[in-house]
Amino acid sequence: MQANTIHEITRSNTKRKQHEKSDAGELEKEITNMTQQQPNVEFFTTRAKLEARREQTVDVLIRITPPALNFNNSSRPDLNLSLVLDRSGSMEGEKMLRAREAAMFCVDQMLVTDRLSVVTFDDHIDVLFPSEPVTNKQAM
Numbered sequence: 001m002q003a004n005t006i007h008e009i010t011r012s013n014t015k016r017k018q019h020e021k022s023d024a025g026e027l028e029k030e031i032t033n034m035t036q037q038q039p040n041v042e043f044f045t046t047r048a049k050l051e052a053r054r055e056q057t058v059d060v061l062i063r064i065t066p067p068a069l070n071f072n073n074s075s076r077p078d079l080n081l082s083l084v085l086d087r088s089g090s091m092e093g094e095k096m097l098r099a100r101e102a103a104m105f106c107v108d109q110m111l112v113t114d115r116l117s118v119v120t121f122d123d124h125i126d127v128l129f130p131s132e133p134v135t136n137k138q139a140m
Contacts, residue, residue, distance in 0.1 A: 037067035059071040080131055081106065088122040110134045 018105050044061040091099065103118075110116060112135055118128040134140065 029044070040065040041069060079110060080116075081110070081114065082117040083107075084119045084120060084121070086122070087120045106132070107137050107140055110137070116140060 042063040045058050085099055112132045115131045116134050117131040121127050
């Protein structure tokens with residue numbers, strides 16, 4: 001009886017290891033495919049020119065466009081995204097509206113298999129909610 005149980009455990013462990021190797025191989029292929037494609041990164045400023053050798057404060061909008069989807073393998077790894085929002089006085093008005101719109105857009109693009117956390121800061125840091133599955137986008 002004990003020999004049978006040991007044989008079953010060994011067979012179960014072998015199957016699990018084969019499955020893990022298969023999963024690891026698939027993940028490696030996905031990562032290789034993703035890293036071979038480059039996103040498009042654009043920088044926008046409110047100033048057309050900047051002065052050389054002079055300290056300046058410049059607002060910059062960075063737009064990152066991901067590579068086109070490969071429809072042969074449309075799956076993607078699950079995301080664990082943290083949105084960090086500045087709620088200080090410098091973000092009043094239009095800037096805060098744009099930041100909120102961008103955050104809502106990000107949440108709208110997430111899948112139920114993804115995870116999201118949100119942190120806000122000014123002179124204090126607050127975790128609005130820790131990383132949790134994106135199951136109710138409206139509540140987030």
